[in-house]
Amino acid sequence: MPLESPNIVAEPPIVDKSNGFAPLKIPLFRDRWIASTVSSVGTWMQDTAGTWLMTSLTTSPLLIALMQTAASLPVLLLGLLAGATADIFDRRKLLIFWQAWMLASVGVLAVLTFVGYISPWALLAFxxxxxxxxxxxxxxxQAIVPELVPRELIPDTVSLNAASNNLARAVGPALGGLMVAGFxxxxxxxxxxxxxxAVSFAGVIWVLVNWKRIPLFKSALPSERIAGSIRSGLRYVRYAPDLQSSLVRAFTFTFFISAIWSLLAVVAKRDLKQGPLGYGILNGSLGLGAVIAATTLHRVRQRFSADQILATSTLYNVVVxxxxxxxxxPSILIATLILSGAAWTSTMSTINVSVQLSVPAWVQARALGTYMTTFQGGMALGAILWGYIAEHTSTTTALSTAACGLLITFPFARRFHILQGPLPDHTPYQAKHPAPQLALDTDPTDGPVRISVDYRVPIENYAEFTTAIHQLRGVRLRDGAIRWGIYRDAIDPTQLNxxxxxxxxxxxxxxRERITAADEVIRARVRALHQHDEPPKTTYQIYAREVANPVPSHSPASAIETKP
Structure with a gap:
């Protein structure tokens, strides 16, 4: 039952001759990596101890499975908000606050557990x-990684982060089970x-407090409000087909695979008659497989496509x-779970990197928040369903149903391809012309604003132009437009608006700040099909609201004309 979102195991297609450990020579990243590894071990120890404590407090498979829901539901509810705040506010201060929140939550839970004043619902609440x-x-x-290391070391950095989390996943459950069994x-x-x-979070806080953050990019414009930031993030997802494919694959996989995580403790105690150490070993087997995958995934990606990796992983987990x-x-199950852990990491890291590489920097945290919402939503909803089925029938029925569902939905899921074709260049594009200055005494937050661009396109280029302009539609809508349209003059068919x-x-x-190099290629293709002595004429119009007492001195002008 993962309490953390799947770590990034992404390695963009960059040929790197280093030994893979160069980022550890950077003191800040090295301190962060060590603190994160220790904290991750503590997280996975808590995962095992908390789930096993629940099996001691109740015999209900539903309540035991709800431990997975309690771990996943917050991301489902707060993922978008988390991404928006990470894109708006100082990430260092945010991280310190939430690490302190987690320290306090676990600390109170530890005290209540020591004195025996803990119930199933209290355990779920904390x-x-x-x-x-x-x-x-x-x-x-996840979004601070590019701030800690040079760009050329990012492939090695994300691999080390993956190794950290997967090492913790392999060691933590067994240590947690051993400690519970030792008393x-x-x-x-x-x-x-x-x-x-709780103590492990203190190490992360110490590293963050000593970090003198220098943001890679700081907009000259006022920060978005949280609600507006969430809307812009959702709008981006709506008009980003590549990102949508990643989200569909993430949800369909985790919804059914959640049966493994949520019912493993029930299988260990009821079916295999194991204690906390046995359960920790079973849970750690998944982590061991994840470590194996993290160290071999780079070579696997060189031989197989992302779709092939996901297909193999899906079909194998039907068998699991x-x-x-x-x-x-137990021995057969341990061997099966080791390979399942490898398949899990291979799938989730492949989907994760597809999210990372499909979005520009300005919306990265919101895209990650959306991905985590989808990922943990599948885990939370799946855990409720499989726990309910196990509660009212048996674990055998619940697991068999999950296997059948995963197999039946596979043909549908494989229609959504990821990491196909050349990767888009999301390098920010520097506009060559400054933004037009408002002629009216208008507040920048006033709106809505209508932007109109006139093109002259010869009849023979019409088909090519419409193809290019509809590609530009996606750019406009992803970058903030709430409506878009292209219109052809009914009298002069060479004039389009x-x-x-x-x-x-x-x-x-x-x-304008959000335009990337890939976006500019599309815009340039559209402009190249415009044939006129002058560039396309752009008009900017602000909605004319009714004024009770108009000021005569104001100019009657309501629009600005300029070059795009």
């Missing part, structure tokens, strides 16, 4: 509080694990679910 902090922390935590009272063992996890449902041999609407003049200025 697990939920802990993962509120995790949900709000993760987009900012006569499960409350003492679980409380000790919770206390150690059936083995968990019907096989009662592109119109798009922004919520405010400030949003239009933001859209």
């Amino acid at each position: 697990t939920f509080l802990l993962n509120i902090g995790s949900a709000m922390n993760n987009p900012a935590w 006569q009272r499960v409350y003492t063992g679980a409380g000790s694990v919770f206390a150690l996890n 679910l059936l083995v968990m449902a019907f096989v009662r041999s 592109e119109t798009f609407v922004m919520e405010s003049w400030l949003d239009y200025l933001r859209s």
Whole structure:
């Protein structure tokens, strides 16, 4: 039951002759990596101890499965908000606050567990509080990587981050199970694990407090409001087909695979008659497989496409679910889970890197927040369903149903391709012309604003132009337009007009900052098909609101004409 979102195991297609450990020579990244590794071990120890404590507090498979929901639901509810805040506010301060939140949540849970004043619902509540902090922390935590190391070291950096999380996933569950089993009272063992996890957050806070952050980019414009930032993030997702494909693959995979994570403790205790150490070993087997995948995935990607990796992983996990449902041999299950952990990491890292590479920097944290919402939404909703089925029938029925569902939906999911074709260049494009100056005494937040662009296109270029302009439609809408249209003059068919609407003049200025090199290629293709002595004429118009007492001295002008 992962309490953290899947780590980035992405390695962009860059030939790197280094040994892979160069980022560790940078003191700031090295301190962050060590602190993160220790904290991740504590997180996975808590995962095992918390789930096993729940099996001691109740025999209900539904309540046990709800531990997965308590871990995943905060991301489902807060992922978009977390991404928006990480793109708006100082990420260092945000990270310190949410790390302190998690420390306090786990610390209180440890005290309550030590004194034995803990119930199933209290355990679920504090697990939920802990993962509120995790949900709000993760987009900012992932988005700071380019601020810590040079761009050329990012492939090695994300590989080291993956190794950190997967090493913790392999070691943490076994250590957690061993510590719980080492005490006569499960409350003492679980409380000790919770206390150690609380201490682990202190190390991360210390690193963040000593970090003198220098942002890579700081807009000259006022920051977006949170609601507007969330809307712009959702608008980007709506008009980004590549990102949508990644989200569909993430949800369909995690929804069914969540049965493995949410019911593993039930299988260990009821079907295999294992104690906390046995459960920790089973959970750690998934982590061991993840470590193997993290060290070999670079070579696997060189031989197989992303779609082939996802297909193999999906079909293998159908087998894993059936083995968990019907096989009662711990050794067979351990071997099966090791490969399942490798398949899990291969799939989630491949989807994760497809998200990273499909979005520009200005919306990166919001895209990651959307991805985490989708990922954990599948985990949370799936855990509820499989726990409910196991509660009212059996774990065998629940796991078999999940296996059948994963197999049946596979033909649908494989229609959504990821990481196909050349990667877009998301380098920010520097506009050659300054933004037009408003002629009216107008507040930049006033709107909506209509931008109108007139083109002259010969009849023989009409088909090519419409293809290019509809590609530009996606750029306009992703960058902030709320409406878009292209119109052909009914009298003069060579004259076409592109119109798009922004919520405010400030949003239009933001859209200019958001243009990437790939976007500019599309814009240049459209402009090249315009044939006239003058460039396309652009008009900017602000909505004319009714004024009770108009000021006579104001100019009656309501539009600005300029070059695009």
